[in-house]
Amino acid sequence: MEVILAGAETPAQSRQRPDSPPLLHATGITKMFGAFKANDGIDLAIRPGEIHALLGENGAGKSTLVKILYGVLQPTEGRILWKGQPVGIPSPSAARKLGIGMVFQHFSLFEALTVVENIALALSDRKSRSALAREIEQISVEYGLPLNPSSVVADLSVGERQRVEIVRCLLQNPELIIMDEPTSVLTPQEADDLFVTLDKLTARGCAVLYISHRLEEVKRICHHATILRHGKVVSECDPQKETAAKLATMMVGVEVRKLSSDLPPPQNTRTRLSVTDLSLPQPHPFAVALSHISLEVKAGEVMGIAGIAGNGQGELFDALSGERTCDRAASVSIDGKPCGNSGVTARRRLGAAFVPEERLGHGAVPRMRLSDNVLLTRHSTGDHLLRAGVLDTDAARQLADRISRSFDVRKGTPDPEAGSLSGGNLQKFVVGREIDRQPGVLVVSQPTWGVDAGAAAIIRQALIDLARSGSAILVISQDLDEVLEIADHVAVISKGHLSPSRPTSGLTREEIGLLMGGMGEPLTADRGALHAG
Amino acid sequence: MTGLMLEGILLTIITAATPLLFASIGELVTERSGVLNLGVEGMMAMGAVIGFAVAHSTGNIALGVVGAILAGMAMAALFGVVTLIFVANQVASGLALTLFGLGLSGLIGDAFVGVPGAGLARVSIPGLSDLPVVGLLFRLDPLTYLAVAITIAVSWFLFRMRGGLVLRAVGDSHVSAHALGYSVIRVRFMAVLFGGACSGLAGAYLSLVYTPQWTQAMTAGRGWIALALVVFGTWLPGRVAIGALLFGGVSILQLHAQALGVGVPSQFLSALPYLTTVIVLVIISRNRALVRANTPAALGQSFVPDR
Numbered sequence: 002m003e004v005i006l007a008g009a010e011t012p013a014q015s016r017q018r019p020d021s022p023p024l025l026h027a028t029g030i031t032k033m034f035g036a037f038k039a040n041d042g043i044d045l046a047i048r049p050g051e052i053h054a055l056l057g058e059n060g061a062g063k064s065t066l067v068k069i070l071y072g073v074l075q076p077t078e079g080r081i082l083w084k085g086q087p088v089g090i091p092s093p094s095a096a097r098k099l100g101i102g103m104v105f106q107h108f109s110l111f112e113a114l115t116v117v118e119n120i121a122l123a124l125s126d127r128k129s130r131s132a133l134a135r136e137i138e139q140i141s142v143e144y145g146l147p148l149n150p151s152s153v154v155a156d157l158s159v160g161e162r163q164r165v166e167i168v169r170c171l172l173q174n175p176e177l178i179i180m181d182e183p184t185s186v187l188t189p190q191e192a193d194d195l196f197v198t199l200d201k202l203t204a205r206g207c208a209v210l211y212i213s214h215r216l217e218e219v220k221r222i223c224h225h226a227t228i229l230r231h232g233k234v235v236s237e238c239d240p241q242k243e244t245a246a247k248l249a250t251m252m253v254g255v256e257v258r259k260l261s262s263d264l265p266p267p268q269n270t271r272t273r274l275s276v277t278d279l280s281l282p283q284p285h286p287f288a289v290a291l292s293h294i295s296l297e298v299k300a301g302e303v304m305g306i307a308g309i310a311g312n313g314q315g316e317l318f319d320a321l322s323g324e325r326t327c328d329r330a331a332s333v334s335i336d337g338k339p340c341g342n343s344g345v346t347a348r349r350r351l352g353a354a355f356v357p358e359e360r361l362g363h364g365a366v367p368r369m370r371l372s373d374n375v376l377l378t379r380h381s382t383g384d385h386l387l388r389a390g391v392l393d394t395d396a397a398r399q400l401a402d403r404i405s406r407s408f409d410v411r412k413g414t415p416d417p418e419a420g421s422l423s424g425g426n427l428q429k430f431v432v433g434r435e436i437d438r439q440p441g442v443l444v445v446s447q448p449t450w451g452v453d454a455g456a457a458a459i460i461r462q463a464l465i466d467l468a469r470s471g472s473a474i475l476v477i478s479q480d481l482d483e484v485l486e487i488a489d490h491v492a493v494i495s496k497g498h499l500s501p502s503r504p505t506s507g508l509t510r511e512e513i514g515l516l517m518g519g520m521g522e523p524l525t526a527d528r529g530a531l532h533a534g
Numbered sequence: 535m536t537g538l539m540l541e542g543i544l545l546t547i548i549t550a551a552t553p554l555l556f557a558s559i560g561e562l563v564t565e566r567s568g569v570l571n572l573g574v575e576g577m578m579a580m581g582a583v584i585g586f587a588v589a590h591s592t593g594n595i596a597l598g599v600v601g602a603i604l605a606g607m608a609m610a611a612l613f614g615v616v617t618l619i620f621v622a623n624q625v626a627s628g629l630a631l632t633l634f635g636l637g638l639s640g641l642i643g644d645a646f647v648g649v650p651g652a653g654l655a656r657v658s659i660p661g662l663s664d665l666p667v668v669g670l671l672f673r674l675d676p677l678t679y680l681a682v683a684i685t686i687a688v689s690w691f692l693f694r695m696r697g698g699l700v701l702r703a704v705g706d707s708h709v710s711a712h713a714l715g716y717s718v719i720r721v722r723f724m725a726v727l728f729g730g731a732c733s734g735l736a737g738a739y740l741s742l743v744y745t746p747q748w749t750q751a752m753t754a755g756r757g758w759i760a761l762a763l764v765v766f767g768t769w770l771p772g773r774v775a776i777g778a779l780l781f782g783g784v785s786i787l788q789l790h791a792q793a794l795g796v797g798v799p800s801q802f803l804s805a806l807p808y809l810t811t812v813i814v815l816v817i818i819s820r821n822r823a824l825v826r827a828n829t830p831a832a833l834g835q836s837f838v839p840d841r
Contacts, residue, residue: 111702
């Protein structure tokens with residue numbers, strides 16, 4: 002597998018914002034939901050041929066603005082000029098007629114239908130399926146988006162699904178494409194492919210409105226940035242001239258706290274989580290088999306597991322949490338007690354806690370209230386939420402409140418459904434629910450996936466603080482910067498193999514990248530070389 | 535067994551299968567749009583009683599059929615308003631619709647109990663109907679021809695026409711369909727109405743062709759069988775048609791077996807159609823990929839657009 006380091010390479014050409022009259026100019030856009038102003042007098046000018054970043058925390062009003070531009074929502078006030086002419090955008094099809102296309106964050110594809118059928122649904126002209134299939138093939142070659150028109154979407158990978166969305170967008174000859182966090186679901190390699198496609202698009206004068214939480218990525222590809230906070234435009238800038246930290250500060254409004262791990266990880270402490278020679282076959286044909294995985298996490302330290310998506314991270318998490326058990330009890334031990342063959346609750350009783358990657362549906366039940374979601378992982382961990390088998394809803398509600406307070410979970414009502422929280426707030430809640438227990442061992446996967454800078458800082462600090470109080474933390478993350486920032490030791494997972502762990506201090510992202518690519522071979526040979534470098 | 539008797543058995547199998555085919559094809563279209571209407575039995579009962587009443591009072595069977603279609607659609611419209619516009623629970627509303635339809639049809643039909651009805655004449659297709667054995671396939675009543683035509687048309691519509699693609703898309707993910715600018719509620723309402731019209735036809739077939747008379751609860755659970763056939767046929771019209779013939783066939787054959795005095799308890803024979811259907815259902819469901827590909831993912835989920 003080719004090693005791709007997102008952000009490591011900068012494009013050769015300088016990114017100059019094109020100097021032309023705006024293609025789309027929105028002025029004074031205000032959107033009220035009841036008494037709440039989701040957008041408050043927003044001005045936004047997008048020029049042809051530019052990649053225009055729209056930045057802001059979760060809940061800053063980005064999605065609302067984008068929905069207004071795509072005709073899904075109607076603004077309460079304000080007007081939109083398209084090529085200098087005032088226009089109304091009453092529906093998505095009106096937006097598409099103007100030349101505005103959108104690639105959604107949560108894909109708007111139909112899983113049971115084929116690629117051609119999905120694309121035909123978005124086109125207003127009714128050409129034959131075979132003619133359309135030819136056109137799809139032509140576009141996919143032109144823009145480097147390989148696709149098989151007759152595959153069923155359910156069988157496609159996330160990256161391929163995004164290609165379907167993009168091709169669908171391109172077939173409508175759009176002049177402006179709105180992309181809502183397009184890389185949040187992609188591997189670094191897929192993201193790089195996407196950037197190449199975006200460059201081809203802008204070279205033809207197409208404009209892109211680009212929403213992302215990944216500031217390094219915005220700095221790398223965007224010509225201009227508009228920053229929203231609390232529904233207002235707070236700043237416009239050239240992202241290449243700013244540091245990521247400065248951008249984050251503009252988004253959050255206060256300086257994002259630098260993580261403090263002044264305390265070095267304690268030395269020679271006892272091992273709290275140990276995995277020895279864990280092997281598990283593939284659960285299904287698209288999964289990765291785990292082979293001979295061994296690791297140790299000591300009290301007081303954060304261990305990071307880096308790796309490109311789909312190399313066994315999910316399978317490893319399932320094996321550690323007990324969602325999949327193995328025959329040999331000794332393969333996983335928590336505080337010295339073998340538990341490889343026991344399930345999730347038994348492992349929780351030993352003092353372990355687990356935060357899975359998907360917060361909706363795996364970490365939390367969307368249609369259940371926060372207080373009920375608290376019960377799901379803490380029903381038998383000595384929190385007295387059950388009295389003789391009967392739920393103590395008051396205690397659960399108080400616990401949910403305590404978690405919300407200490408992790409700054411912002412919610413509309415005192416005890417809302419989990420699905421009504423924004424992604425970042427729910428993630429704070431899900432991580433907070435486990436940390437609040439002060440578990441001896443915490444295994445967390447993608448702790449800050451799709452979470453804004455402010456919330457990410459809170460979560461990462463909480464993980465470090467928990468470790469320094471004597472717990473053992475294992476963080477599985479595809480975000481290299483995150484691993485380098487919070488982990489004391491790092492190991493790399495690749496095709497179900499785990500490298501020996503190494504101290505993070507002095508290790509650069511390039512070195513980890515090499516590990517990602519050079520996995521499978523024993524690492525003792527190149528260890529010396531890396532240390533010398 | 536004489537050839538005449540064999541022909542008679544085949545004919546009864548086809549007439550037993552036709553109302554099931556009508557009802558299940560209608561429900562198939564409704565479910566493909568993502569709506570689960572459990573009120574098929576009630577809509578059929580209303581179709582049967584209104585069809586009989588109109589045909590009896592006007593003396594025109596065609597008008598009776600039209601009346602049955604309209605009655606089924608009126609019931610479906612009621613269901614559509616309640617579940618699609620007022621977003622009530624589809625399962626509960628469907629069950630209520632069945633109870634309501636059975637009760638109301640009993641009330642309306644009270645005056646018609648025991649009244650002899652005029653059956654629909656068979657139509658022979660010249661030339662073809664004189665062929666040996668298969669000839670009987672061309673000496674059927676016009677509604678059976680209509681059922682076959684509807685099955686073929688629905689199959690063509692779903693998989694060859696744009697409207698069918700939109701319908702399947704709405705049933706697969708209403709959120710995505712809405713995001714693309716399709717009116718989820720309108721598509722679903724039309725699908726529900728079509729389902730109602732077909733159930734009405736199924737009812738008319740029972741009271742005007744199968745047993746030309748009205749008796750209370752004459753649908754005898756056929757609406758539920760039709761619902762099961764949709765699942766059994768994995769939401770594919772061709773398979774649903776085979777299922778209808780299979781169920782109709784086994785129920786007729788077991789009747790003949792009982793008449794012939796086969797040494798098997800009659801209770802077992804009566805259970806045979808259900809048993810056969812369940813077994814075939816289990817066998818078909820083993821192909822998980824096919825079931826997954828054709829099951830409407832949004833089935834039974836209410837849709838509320840945000841504004």
